Amino acid sequence: MKTELKSICVIGLGYIGLPTASLLGTKGYNVTGVDVSSDVVETINQGHIHIIEPDLDLLVKSAVNAGNLKASLEPCKADIFIIAVPTPFKDEYVPDLTYVRQATKTIAPLIEKGNLVILESTSPVGTTNMVADILEEHGHNTVDDVFVAHCPERVLPGRILIELVQNDRIVGGINKASTAVAADFYKEFVSGEVLETSAKTAELSKLTENSFRDVNIAFANELSLICDKEHIDVWELISLANRHPRVDILNPGPGVGGHCIAVDLWFMIHRNPEHSKLIRSAREVNDAKPEWVINKVKEKAERFKLPVIACLGIAFKADVDDLRESPAVAITKKLIKENVGKIIVCEPNIKKHKDFDLCSFDEAIDKADIILVLVDHQPFKSLSATKLSEKIVIDTRGIIK
Secondary structure (H helix, E strand, C coil): CCCCCCEEECCCCCCHHHHHHHHHHHHHCCCECCCHHHHHHHHHCCCCCCCCCHHHHHHHHHHHHHEEEEEECCCCCCCCEEEHHHECCCCHCCECCHHHHHHHHHHHHHHHCCEEECCCCCCCHHHHHHHHHHHHCCCCCCCCEEEEEEEECCCCCCHHHHHHCCCCCCEEEECCHHHHHHHHHCCCCCCCEEEEEEHEEEEEEEHHHHHHHHHHHHHHHHHHHHHHCCCCCHHHHHHHHHCCCCCHHHHHCCCCCCHHEEEEHHHHHCCCHHHHHHHHHHHHHHHHHHHHHHHHHHHCCCCCCCCCCEEEEECCCCCCCCCCHHHHHHHHHHEEEEECEEEECCCCCCCCCCCCCEEHHHHHHHCCCEEEEEEEEHHHHHHCCCCCCCEEECCCCCCCC
């Protein structure tokens, strides 16, 4: 990396942007993190965090106290701009690139010759070139003067700070010069291998990784439906099947959530509908699983006049506070809407929720007639069948033995 590339502006201080900004701050870079929320900006500038991630609080505090990280509502001039904003979809699963476009337009007046612009947001194929086109429209020469590349995040919530450094990274520029400059930057702080390719290949690689996982989970979810009909323990079945040296089936659940897998596949399907039939089928299987869970609860609830149903966990995965696209949230909301019973909710990783009154784990277990395990949070793993002998248990995660 060129030695003068030492100031960084990170656009978006969410689950990827904030860990990235704080990590770079502790590596000696002068980092400005930008977010649209004044509460988020104020929280970070006080050395605190607004999301749950192991050790992130220590990293942010360290970077802020060292003067290497500050948060702002507005971007500033920098050597490197990292775009880490959401990429959701609109109606009919059409990719919504509004935030990427807006972020690019916002930084365009600040960009100077020699700057590097990196898109880290998971994006449909062609988005990095769209960023370059917007910069060209604002008078920048992205062939010779400004470098533009894509480097998709590949981290697991709960291990973000570890995997930001240890995981291999895929870097693809809009041209070879952009690829080389971006790769040199990541080599400064990534201990994993930095793999160079084109922007489009880098974009599709992330979508491919998530598609593979979604198809595998869909297979597991279909097995869970078959096993339910046959009165077979699906987790035992998968454990036995996985003893084959070339079989690696993932675990079933109440659906698939999070901003990545539940969203990214639609980017591929929307762009190539005629060539993504298996991927679409996997999405449809996983999207249908929450309704199957709801029907199982209704079936058990018929035994009571007005059962108390404890929904354990509403995050999209274990031991995080991230509720984006969470099937557990969708299931809980529909149970309430359809008045299946009195719904109580336990989510140990958040303090409050706008739609649910939260209760403690002990209170949920004590009051419930039906216990619905939706997330395999660590505290829930203390449950055992013997302790719950007087309860009806629907365990979508296979944690109760």
